[in-house]
Amino acid sequence: MQKRAVHFGAGNIGRGFLGQLYFETGYATTFVDVVDELVAGLNARKEYPLRIVDEHTYTLTIGNVSAVHGRDTDGVAAALEAADLASTAVGVKVLPYIAPAIAAGIEKRFKKTEAPPLNIIICENLIGAEDFMREEVRKHLDKNFHDALDAKVGFIEASIGRMVPVMTDEVKAEDPLLVCVEEYCELPVDANGFKGPIPELKNMKSYANFEAYVERKLFVHNAGHATTAYLGYLRGHEYIWQAVSDDRVRRAADAAMEETRAGLVAKHGLDRAALDDHWEDLKRRFHNKGLGDQVARVAKDPVRKLGPNDRLIGSARMCLEQGIEPLHMAFAAAAAIRYDHPGDAAAQKVQHMLRTRGVDGVLEHICGIEPGSHVAELIGRGLERLEEEGWRD
Secondary structure (H helix, E strand, O other): OOEEEEEEOOOHHHHHHHHHHHHHHOEEEEEEEOOHHHHHHHHHHOEEEEEEOOOOOEEEEEEOEEEEEOOOHHHHHHHHHHOOEEEEOOOHHHHHHHHHHHHHHHHHHOOOOOOOOEEEEEOOOOOOHHHHHHHHHHOOOOHHHHHHHHHHEEEEEEOOOOOOOOOOHHHHHHOOOOEEEOOOOOEEEEHHHOOOOOOOOOOEEEEOOHHHHHHHHHHHHHHHHHHHHHHHHHOOOOEHHHHHHOHHHHHHHHHHHHHHHHHHHHHHOOOHHHHHHHHHHHHHHHOOHHHOOEHHHHHOOHHHHOOOOOOOHHHHHHHHHOOOOOHHHHHHHHHHHOOOOOOOHHHHHHHHHHHHHHHHHHHHHOOOOOOOOHHHHHHHHHHHHHHHOOOOO
C-alpha cells in the first residue's frame, strides 16, 4: 500500500530536503503551501527538479508529489487523515498559522478511534518545538480531542543541517520548481518525540539524547559558520569558501571549535573523534564554491547571533560551565560585535549601541552579559586582539 506524507512548506527545505527523503523512501508527498504558482505547478507536473551542488553537480527528479493550498483547511485535514507521516518547514513565526489546519486534521483523523498515531517532524531548528507546537494546536482543537492529541500525536524536534545556496534570478528563471541544495542529507530527530513505532524515513537518524545533537548543531555547525563569516568579513571576503580558505580565518575558527568540541564532550559525553570528523566535514562543506554562500548571509542579524543562548555567547557560556576557557569563542564574538555591514539593519543597531553605550552596553543589552564578568573580560581582550593583529587592514 502506498505510504503517504504531508509536508507544510514547499520552500527550499521542504522541496530541497524533506521532499527528497520522502520520495526516496517511497512516500507519495502532499505539500501544503500558500504560494499559488507553486501549488499549481506541483499539481500540474507531479514532480520537480532537485539540483545537488557539490564537487559533482547533478540533478534528481523528485516525483509522486502533489500540493494543497494552505487556506484549504478541508483539503489539508483530509491529507493529514490519510498520512503515515507529516513534517513542517515553514519558519518558526509561521507555525501558529498552520496550527488550525493541523487541528482540523487531528479531529478528522481521530474521529475513528482505531486510527494510528500521527507523527509530525518539526524541521524548524526550534528548541522546545514539541511543547510549543502541541500547545499551539491545542488552542484550535475541540476539547473532545485533547486526549488524542496527547496520546496519539507526536511532535518531533529535528535539527536541520543541510545548506541551501542563494537562488539567483538566473537559476530561478530555469524552472520555477527547481531547488538547489548541497549533497549532505542527514535528518537528526528526537527519538523520544514519536508516538508508536518510529516510521521509516531514509537518512533520518533518531537520538534518545537529542539535546546533545541540538547543541552540536548550534555550537559546532552554527558557531563555526558564524565565526568563519564574521572573521571573513573583517578580512574583506565576499563568500564563505573564500573565508574558510584564508589561513588566518581557518586557524581562528579551528581554535574556537576546539573549545566547543571539548565542552560538548564534557557536557554530553559525545565521542571526541566523531566530533573532530564532523568539524572537518563541515569545513569541507564550507569550501563548496557551488553553493555561492555569501559571508553577508551567514553573518546576517548579529543581534540574534550574539544573543545570550545563541551560537557565540551560548558556546562561550557552555564552555565556561564545563571548566573550559572560551578565549577563542570570545574572539569570535568580538568579531561579530565589529560586524558593520551597511546593508544589515541589525548590524547597524549593534554599531549604534557601540557608539552610544560602549562595549559594556552591547554586552549587557544584546549579549545578556554582565559588564565586568569573566566572559565580558574575554570579549574585551578579543576586541583588543582584532585591533592589534590588524584584522581590518
